[in-house]
Amino acid sequence: MDLLTQPVGLAHYLAVGTILFVCGVVCMAVKRNAVGILMGIELVLNGANINFVAFGAPFLRSDKQFAIGLDGQLIAIFVIVLAAAEAAVALAIALAYYNNHATIDVDRADELKG
Amino acid sequence: MNSAIADFLIKIAHLSAGQQWMAYTVAALVQVTLVLTVVMISVAVFIWMERKIAGRIQDRLGPTRVGGRFGWLQSPADGLKLLCKEDLIPAQADRVLFRLAPYISFCASFSAMLAIPFANGWVAARLDTAVFFVLAVTGLEVFGVIIGGYASASKWSLYGAMREAAQVVSYEIPLGMCVVVPVLLAGTMDLVDIGNAQSGWCWNWYVFHDPFTFVTFWIYATCATAGVNRAPFDLPEAESELVAGFMTEYSGFRWSIFMMAEYTAMFGVSALAAILFLGGWNGPVPVAHLLGLTAIDNQAVVWLVNVLGCANFLVKVFVGIIFMMWLRWTLPRLRIDQVMAMCLKYCVPLASVMLVGVMLWAFTFPGGLLKSIRPGQARASQIQRPTAETDADHMSDVGWVERSEPHQFFDNGMVGLAAGLKTGPLDPPYCLQPSPIEKRS
Amino acid sequence: MEAIHWHSFFFLLFALVACVFAVAVVVSSNIVRMAFYLVISLSAVAGLFFLAGADFLGAMQLMVYVGGTLVLLVFGVMLTARGPFVNMQTSGGQWVMAVIVGGALLAVLLQTVWGVDAWWGRKIEHVNSQLAETPPTATPLGMALMGIRTDRVGSPAAGECGYLLVFEIISVHLLVVLVGAAYLARAKRNPRKVAAAEPSPPDSIALQSLTLNRDN
Secondary structure: HHHHOOOHHHHHHHHHHHHHHHHHHHHHHOOOOOHHHHHHHHHHHHHHHHHHHHHHHOOOOOOOHHOOOHHHHHHHHHHHHHHHHHHHHHHHHHHHHHHOOOEEEEHHHHOOOO | OOHHHHHHHHHHOOOOOHHHHHHHHHHHHHHHHHHHHHHHHHHHHHHHHHHHHHHOOOOOOOOOOOOOOOOHHHHHHHHHHHHHOOOOOOOOOHHHHHHHHHHHHHHHHHHHHHHOOEEEEEEOOOOHHHHHHHHHHHOOOHHHHHHHHHHOHHHHHHHHHHHHHHHHHHHHHHHHHHHHHHHHOOOOHHHHHHOOOOOOOOOHHHOOOOOOHHHHHHHHHHHHHHOOOOOOHHHHOOOOOOOOHHHHHOOHHHHHHHHHHHHHHHHHHHHHHHHHHHOOOOOOHHHHHHHHHHOOOOOOHHHHHHHHHHHHHHHHHHHHHHHHHHHHHHHOOOHHHHHHHHHHHHHHHHHHHHHHHHHHHHHHHOOOOOOOOOHHHHHHHOOOOOOOOOOHHHHHOOOOOOOOOHHHHHHHHHHHHHHHOHHHHHHHHHOOOOHHHHHHH | OOOOHHHHHHHHHHHHOOOOHHHHHHHHOOOOHHHHHHHHHHHHHHHHHHOOHHHHHHHHHHHHHHHHHHHHHHHHHHHHHOOOOOOOOOOHHHHHHHHHHHHHHHHHHHHHOOOHHHHOOOOOOOOHHHHHHHOHHHHHHHHHHHEEEOOOOOOOOOOEEHHHHHHHHHHHHHHHHHHHHHHHOOOOEEEEEEEEHHOOOOOOOOHOOOOOOOOO
């Protein structure tokens, strides 16, 4: 099998990041549970993180003049920190919604509907 | 060590390039089996020790019948009994998650053992961020607990699981801060290097390095006990309040897996304490160095010295475990609000103050208060990490340290300050080392 | 047959786990199972970080993301997973729309990713030596967060400064989030004010919901 004996390059990492990103987008679009939507957000952020880290790896690409070095990992660190912060706030919002409406279904949040 | 075993297997079996993966797989399995065996035997000994110590503290004898006067065979007998018990799963339980939960806990606890060295160089996977990795993986154990508590479809289990998750996750913060202190003193997160930095006499151990580290050690002991849910922090498993917490619905083999996970986690945090604070595999007296054995380059002598180091290490780990068991059977249990208050109101501020104190101490006394011989330093350089054949033309393309003159780092004032923060007669941090090309040329 | 390239083998392993469980998160309808699949997927992503040379970041992902953020998410799931029996399935039409849009996005992105020739593995030289010499990243990352880029010493001014400002901003941001989340999720303690303000169910719905109702 070619994939097992040849080194994988940046394209393979980016493909994984893309799949995770798209799964996250579909999850955000499809789920009715507020916490399920949050999980979609986490998937999106992780797909982006894989992209950043893969671009920052010096041995995955052969065009050295575009290497970004440590920037990739640093940005990924900040993304992880911000994702944790955003998950905390979003969960607080979801819990407040649940406490006030007795349901976690976001489709029932239609009081402002014209 | 992995490549040594694999190379040996490839040689004797004359494996072609396409079949070499079998040798590497066997080598990895051998290493994992070794660590697993040590841990499993330790767990069996701990269970017996726990019952004996509990008995003695409570003014009774503990097991005395199974296997002779001291009840040596009590642990295997218990294991056999648990294997033969009926396998119960509650009717409303989520079957897949119920079955999976104990194994998640066990895998998380055991994975932390992969990065912990038992002697100089005796480690399954030598990582540069070993300390961080051990902490991170030990923190994953909480998932097994939550999933097990939820999947049991029982009020007691869920409450116990929630309490345990809150407790473990909260105590990870002061635990992390306490662990940063010896990392700061050693300048590296590699556990082997931290152990070697404490070689020599017992006053080289970090627990005696300065008063702040001494206090940090006791805070670490508290947080580690809370992190593995041992009394007095064992409210999640409170027998008198929550039946058995998240383990209520587990019986037989699955319960024994949870127990093994808990004892392995105890072993892990105790091992971490031994390496970070108590000198790891270095005994109080540097016997091997005084006998001149460390200067000999013979492989058998190095192995012998490492066996001695491993014995030292295991003694320290067992002392830590006995301390935890002593605490369990002496102190009453804390309420969950007391547990959380202890973490957030006492441990976190104390750990922060200790961290700042150690930083100031290391800045004021860079070499430590006592200058002493560190025989482990010389031997540390003999432990070779596996490196591939390097090509000088391509080395500058690799890695984060560019090809540059070492003195260039000191021109910048900020870097000079950072350079002044290095402690003791140890190597500078990684970024200030000349790049590998400079070392070779 | 040639020797197995171990980096590729482990990459395939972790990538398959991450992708399969990410799809499982989307497809599953049980919220607790979704959380569990997400944990496995993100742990595999941590493995991918280790493989890409980011050892510190991989450990950080395990500790902060999986061990912190996902525990928080699972807490949220536990507190809200039970309630009145309600059907939370999404209609088929919405699924079709979502899959079409997602599929289109996937096609576009994959085509972009596979289009660049320099990013393929077969073009890289001396991979084994480069892999083996992947240096530890903890200290360079720490120094970069303090404003000193140790990988760019000696290069022209652009890109030489570190991330000190971002670090400070993130610290303040975390403080704000801490206070804000604690305020948002506080329990209302004044029963008179609550009864007068809205005729809503009592505020301990979350705790009441820890019953044995089993649903989505």
